[in-house]
Amino acid sequence: MSISDEMLRLAQQAREASRIIATLSSGVKNALLLTMAARLEQQASQLKQANLLDLQAGRDKGMAAAMLDRLELSDKVIKSMADGLREVAALPDPVGEVTGMWLRPNGIQVGRQRIPLGVIGIIYESRPNVTADAAGLCLKSGNAVILRGGSEAIHSNRAIGEVLQTAIIESGLPAAALQVVTTSDRNAVTELLKLEEQIDLIIPRGGEGLIRFVSEHSRIPVIKHYKGVCHTYVDAGADFEMAERICLNEKVQRPGVCNALETLLVHRDAAPVFLPQIAVAMGKAGVELRGCASACQLVPSMTPATEEDWPAEYLDLILAVKVVDDFEGARDHINRYCSLHTETIVTRDxxxxxxxxxxxxxxxVMVNASSRFSDGGQLGLGAEIGISTSKLHSFGPMGLEDLTTRKFIVLGDGQIRE
Incomplete structure (x- = not known):
C-alpha cells in the first residue's frame, strides 16, 4: 500500500470513529482516560525498552544532551503522562454545554451548544509524552486523533500509542479513535495535509521550520505558533524590585521555552536606575545583554543591538534591551516586533x-506578572494542546474548549416562517 493510500485509510477510519467518540458520555470518556493512565504505568518497562532504541539512535547521530533529555521516557515522565490523563479526566467536559439561549419574538428559543471538531491531526517533534497528552485532550473533547511524531521518537511514540489503543479496545470503543503514524517517511505528513475531507484541524507542535512547512502545505485549517518573541515593558515609576524579580524569572528560569522573555523595554525615566540594577542581576545569571544606543550608554558592558535582535527568539540566555520614550514607544515597538504570544507591563499606574x-x-497580556504564566495549566485550563498565535479559531493557550466548536440549536413549538 502506498503512503498516500495508507494515510487516506487512517483518516477514513478516524472519521468513522469520531462519530462514535462524539456521542460518548462524560463518564465513559473519563473512565477511558483513567484506564489509559493505569495501562501506561503498568507497561512502564515496555515503554522504556522502546525508548532505549530512540535514545541509542539519537546518541549515534550526535544528538545534543538537551534533546536526549527531552526524548527520554524516565519513570518520572511516564508517571507525569499518567497523572496528566487523570487530570484531564477530572476537568469539566465542554461537549454538550449550551453557552446561551435567547427568545425570539415569534416564540422560538435560539442557543449555541458545544460539539467536537471531529478529527484532529497533531504533528510534533521530540517529546514522546505529547503522544499521551494530546490523545487525552482530544478524546475528552470528543474527537478522534491522528498523531505523527518525529522520527527521533518513533519507537517511543509507537509503544505509547499501542498501550493507549489497547485501553480503548478494552473499553469497547473503536481503536481508530487514536492512531499513531508509524512510518518515518516525511511524505506521510504531506499526504495527511491533503485530506481536508477527513481531517478537520491540524495542530503542529515543534520548531518554526516544522510549523511553516505544515502551514505552507496544508489544505486543512492549521493552528499556528511560529515562535514566542515575548516583551516586558518597565514603566516610569514601576516597583524596580518587582520588575527585577519578574524579568529574572521570565528570562532565566527556562530560557529555551516559548514564554521566556526575549526583549526588555524600559521607560526613559526609569532607565537610569533600573537598567544598571537589572544588568547586574542578569549578569550574575549569565545573561548576555544586547542594548540600543541609549541602553549601552547607561550600561557600557552591553553588546550593541542590531535590527536582527528585535524580532529574535533567542531561546537562550540572551536578552535584547531598548530604552523607549514613553508608553506609546513601548506599544509601537511591541506591536511591530511581537509574535502575538505574551507581553507584560510592570507599572504602578x-x-x-x-x-x-x-x-x-x-x-x-499581563500586568505585574511573569510571562512564564502563559501556559494552559498555569492559567487554569488544566492542560493545553498548544498555543495559538493566530486568531482563528482560537488565540493563546488551547484547552478542552478550544478543541470544540459551537452549533446553533433552535427550540420551537410549531412555529413557521411567514
Missing amino acids: YATAQRFLREINSSV
Whole structure:
C-alpha cells in the first residue's frame, strides 16, 4: 500500500470513529482516560525498552544532551503522562454545554451548544509524552486523533500509542479513535495535509521550520505558533524590585521555552536606575545583554543591538534591551516586533495598565506578572494542546474548549416562517 493510500485509510477510519467518540458520555470518556493512565504505568518497562532504541539512535547521530533529555521516557515522565490523563479526566467536559439561549419574538428559543471538531491531526517533534497528552485532550473533547511524531521518537511514540489503543479496545470503543503514524517517511505528513475531507484541524507542535512547512502545505485549517518573541515593558515609576524579580524569572528560569522573555523595554525615566540594577542581576545569571544606543550608554558592558535582535527568539540566555520614550514607544515597538504570544507591563499606574491591556493585541497580556504564566495549566485550563498565535479559531493557550466548536440549536413549538 502506498503512503498516500495508507494515510487516506487512517483518516477514513478516524472519521468513522469520531462519530462514535462524539456521542460518548462524560463518564465513559473519563473512565477511558483513567484506564489509559493505569495501562501506561503498568507497561512502564515496555515503554522504556522502546525508548532505549530512540535514545541509542539519537546518541549515534550526535544528538545534543538537551534533546536526549527531552526524548527520554524516565519513570518520572511516564508517571507525569499518567497523572496528566487523570487530570484531564477530572476537568469539566465542554461537549454538550449550551453557552446561551435567547427568545425570539415569534416564540422560538435560539442557543449555541458545544460539539467536537471531529478529527484532529497533531504533528510534533521530540517529546514522546505529547503522544499521551494530546490523545487525552482530544478524546475528552470528543474527537478522534491522528498523531505523527518525529522520527527521533518513533519507537517511543509507537509503544505509547499501542498501550493507549489497547485501553480503548478494552473499553469497547473503536481503536481508530487514536492512531499513531508509524512510518518515518516525511511524505506521510504531506499526504495527511491533503485530506481536508477527513481531517478537520491540524495542530503542529515543534520548531518554526516544522510549523511553516505544515502551514505552507496544508489544505486543512492549521493552528499556528511560529515562535514566542515575548516583551516586558518597565514603566516610569514601576516597583524596580518587582520588575527585577519578574524579568529574572521570565528570562532565566527556562530560557529555551516559548514564554521566556526575549526583549526588555524600559521607560526613559526609569532607565537610569533600573537598567544598571537589572544588568547586574542578569549578569550574575549569565545573561548576555544586547542594548540600543541609549541602553549601552547607561550600561557600557552591553553588546550593541542590531535590527536582527528585535524580532529574535533567542531561546537562550540572551536578552535584547531598548530604552523607549514613553508608553506609546513601548506599544509601537511591541506591536511591530511581537509574535502575538505574551507581553507584560510592570507599572504602578492603573490607567497605563489598562491601556496596555487594551492596546496590545497579543494572545496573552499581563500586568505585574511573569510571562512564564502563559501556559494552559498555569492559567487554569488544566492542560493545553498548544498555543495559538493566530486568531482563528482560537488565540493563546488551547484547552478542552478550544478543541470544540459551537452549533446553533433552535427550540420551537410549531412555529413557521411567514
